[in-house]
Amino acid sequence: MKFLYNIFISLLIFGMKVFSLFNDKTKKGVEGRGESLRKVKSVFSKLDKVIWMHAASLGEYEQGLPVLESLKEKFPTHKILVTFFSPSGYENVIKKKNIADEICYLPFDRKKDVREFISQFTPELFFTVKYDYWYNLLEELKKQKVKTYVISALFYERQAFFTSYGKWMVKQLKKNIDWFFHQTEMSFALARSVGLIQSSVTGDTRFDRVKQLKVRDNQVDFIKDFTGAEKTIVFGSSWQAEEKIAEMISKKTNDAKIIIAPHDLKRVHNLQQIFPEALLYSQIKNSAFPDSNVLIIDSIGLLSKLYSYADIALVGGGFHDAGLHNILEAATFGIPVVFGNHYRKNPEADDLISADGGKAFETEGEAAGFVLFLLEDHEALTAMSQNAGEFVSGKPNSTALIIQKILS
Numbered sequence: 017m018k019f020l021y022n023i024f025i026s027l028l029i030f031g032m033k034v035f036s037l038f039n040d041k042t043k044k045g046v047e048g049r050g051e052s053l054r055k056v057k058s059v060f061s062k063l064d065k066v067i068w069m070h071a072a073s074l075g076e077y078e079q080g081l082p083v084l085e086s087l088k089e090k091f092p093t094h095k096i097l098v099t100f101f102s103p104s105g106y107e108n109v110i111k112k113k114n115i116a117d118e119i120c121y122l123p124f125d126r127k128k129d130v131r132e133f134i135s136q137f138t139p140e141l142f143f144t145v146k147y148d149y150w151y152n153l154l155e156e157l158k159k160q161k162v163k164t165y166v167i168s169a170l171f172y173e174r175q176a177f178f179t180s181y182g183k184w185m186v187k188q189l190k191k192n193i194d195w196f197f198h199q200t201e202m203s204f205a206l207a208r209s210v211g212l213i214q215s216s217v218t219g220d221t222r223f224d225r226v227k228q229l230k231v232r233d234n235q236v237d238f239i240k241d242f243t244g245a246e247k248t249i250v251f252g253s254s255w256q257a258e259e260k261i262a263e264m265i266s267k268k269t270n271d272a273k274i275i276i277a278p279h280d281l282k283r284v285h286n287l288q289q290i291f292p293e294a295l296l297y298s299q300i301k302n303s304a305f306p307d308s309n310v311l312i313i314d315s316i317g318l319l320s321k322l323y324s325y326a327d328i329a330l331v332g333g334g335f336h337d338a339g340l341h342n343i344l345e346a347a348t349f350g351i352p353v354v355f356g357n358h359y360r361k362n363p364e365a366d367d368l369i370s371a372d373g374g375k376a377f378e379t380e381g382e383a384a385g386f387v388l389f390l391l392e393d394h395e396a397l398t399a400m401s402q403n404a405g406e407f408v409s410g411k412p413n414s415t416a417l418i419i420q421k422i423l424s
Contacts, residue, residue, distance in 0.1 A: 017184035021151060025125050044103040048121040053133055056097070059118040060137035065094045068142045070122055073102035075342060076145040077109055079168050082224040082415040083143065088115055090423065094140065101148060112317065125150040134160060141422070143167050147175075151185070154192035167418060168221050169196040171206040172361065178210065186210045197418050200363050216421065219414035220364060226348035226408060234324035238300045239275070242311050243325055247272045247391055250326035252319050252346060253279040256286075257335035257356060257380050263290050264384035266310060272391055275322055277313040279332055279341065284314045320345045327397065328390055330354045330383065334376065340365060347373055350405025352390060352397065354383050373404030 036043035060066060069084050071077040077098070088096060096115055099122040100106040110119050123129040130153050142157050143165040157164050176182040177189075189212055196215035198204040204217045249265065251258050254276055262274055276287060276294075288294065294310035297318075313322065323329055329346035333339050334356030343353045343365060353374040359365040368374035377383040390397045 018151075021184075022126075025152070029124050029126075041103050044107070045101075045121060048103065048106060049123055052099075052120040052123050053136070055118055055120045056133065056136045060095060060097070062136070062138060064137050065091075065140045066097050066137045067091060067094050068097045068099070068139045070099045070101075070142070070144045070148060071105055072146070072148040073100065073105035074108045075105075076148065077105050078225050078342070079220070079222045080143065080145040082221050082228070083167050083418055085115060086415050086419050087141070087422075090419065091140075095137075097137070097139075108316070122150065122153070125152045127152050127156070130156050141165075146170050149185070149189065151188045151192075154188060158192045163422075164192060164194050165418075165422065166193055166196045168414070169198045169203060169207070169215070170200070170361070170363070171198075171203040173206065174360075178206065182210075186212065190214075195421065197414075197421070202363070216417075218417040218421075219412050221414045221418070222342070222344050222364070223408055223411040224413060224415045226342075226344045229320050229345060230324075230348045230408075234321040236318055236321050236325070238297075239311075239322065239325050242275075242295070242305055243273045246309075247327045248325055249274050249328045249330060249387060250319075250322050250346070251276040251330045251332065252323065253277065253332040253341035254283070254330075255279060255332045255336065255338070256283075258330055258332045259283070259287060259290060260380045261330060261384045261387070262310070264380065265387055266291070268384075268388055269391060270309060272309065274310045275313065275325070276310065277319045277322060281314060281316065284312060287312050323349050323351065326351050327401075328352050328354065328387055330387065334358050334365075335380065343368060343374060344408060347404040348408045350401050352400035352404055354387060356383070368404065368407055371403050371407040373400055373407045 032042055032046055036046045067087050069080050071080055095117040098116040098119045101122055106121060123133045134156055139162045141163045145167050147170055154164065177186050196207060196212060197218040198215055199220045201217055204215055207215055249272055251262050262276055266274055278284060278287060291310045293308050294312050295308050297311060297313045297315055323346045329351050331341050331343045331346055331353055333341045335358065337358055340355055340359040340362045343355060346353045347368060353368060355376055357376040357378050369376060375386060
C-alpha cells in the first residue's frame with residue numbers, strides 16, 4: 017500500500033505541474049514549493065528548536081493559531097515554522113504580521129524531499145490542523161522522535177479511513193500520531209472505532225480564536241459613517257449565490273445597508289454590474305457618502321472586523337460544494353448567521369442552527385426572505401442575536417485543554 021501511496025504522490029506532483037500551466041493558483045503552489053528548502057535554510061539551523069504548525073489553508077491556520085500562540089508563550093526561545101498546502105492560505109498569511117519565524121509551502125510528500133527539509137532544523141513539536149495528513153512526513157517525524165499532534169481533529173463517515181482500502185492509512189496514523197484532539201464526540205467515536213484510541217475531545221479551537229476577535233479593536237475607517245442608524249447586513253466571503261441574495265434584498269427594501277466582501281476580489285467587477293450605484297471601499301476619501309445603500313469591499317483582511325458592524329450576517333460558500341466559510345467569525349459578535357445548506361464538513365453549522373443562532377437554506381430566495389423577515393421582526397432578530405453570541409461565549413477553552421495535555 018505504501019508503494020501505491022508513493023505512486024499517488026508522484027501523480028499528484030505531475031498533475032499539479034501540468035495544471036499550473038493553466039491555473040495561476042496552482043502555479044503559485046508549485047513554484048512556492050521550489051523555494052521552501054531555501055527559506056528554511058536561511059532562517060533555521062540544526063541547533064534551532066522549532067515548533068512547527070502545518071495548515072492546509074487559511075481556515076485551518078486560524079483554527080490552529082490559538083494553540084501556536086500559547087506554545088510560543090510557554091517556549092519563548094523556540095522558533096516557529098508554519099507550512100501550508102494551499103496558496104490561498106499562504107498568500108493571506110504571508111502578508112500579515114504573525115508570530116512565525118518562517119512561513120512556506122509544505123514540500124511535496126516524497127521521502128527525499130521531506131527528509132532534506134526536516135534536516136535543516138530540529139523540530140521538537142509538530143501539529144497539523146483538522147485532517148491534512150501526509151504519510152511520508154509523519155513517518156519521518158516519528159523517526160526523528162518528534163512529538164506529533166492533530167489539533168481540532170475532525171473525522172467523518174465518508175473519509176477513506178472507514179473503507180476497506182483505508183486500513184493502511186489508519187495504521188500510519190496509529191503509529192505516527194501521538195495524540196488526536198477532537199472537535200466533536202462524533203469524531204472521537206469514529207476514530208476509536210478504527211483503533212485510533214490516542215485521543216480526547218477538546219472542542220474546536222476556532223471558538224477560542226473568534227473570542228479573541230471580539231475583544232480586539234474592530235474599528236474600520238468610514239464603516240460607521242456608511243451604516244449610520246440603519247440595520248446592516250454583511251455578506252461575508254460571498255459567491256454568486258450570496259450576491260444574488262443581496263440583489264434580492266436591495267430590491268425589496270431601502271431600509272438596510274448592505275456590505276459585500278467577496279471571497280475573491282475578482283468578483284468586484286461582477287458586483288459593480290449588479291450594483292452600479294454601489295460604493296467601493298478603496299475609493300472612499302472622506303465620510304461624506306453619496307446616496308447608496310451598498311458598499312463593496314475591494315480590500316482584503318477586513319471581513320472579521322466588518323462583522324462587528326452587522327445586525328445580520330450572510331456567510332458565503334454554503335450554496336454549492338466549495339465549502340461554507342467561517343460562520344463563527346460572525347456569530348461571535350452576537351448576530352444571526354444565514355447560509356446555504358451545503359456544509360457537511362462544518363459541524364458547528366448544525367450546532368449553531370440547534371442553538372437558534374443561525375439558519376441554513378436550500379435556495380437563495382428562501383434565504384433572502386428570511387433576512388427580510390428579521391429586518392422587520394425586532395423580537396426575532398434580538399432573540400437570534402443573543403443565541404448566536406451565547407453559542408460562542410459558552411464554549412470551553414479548547415486551547416487550554418490542549419496545552420495542558422501537551423505539557424503533561
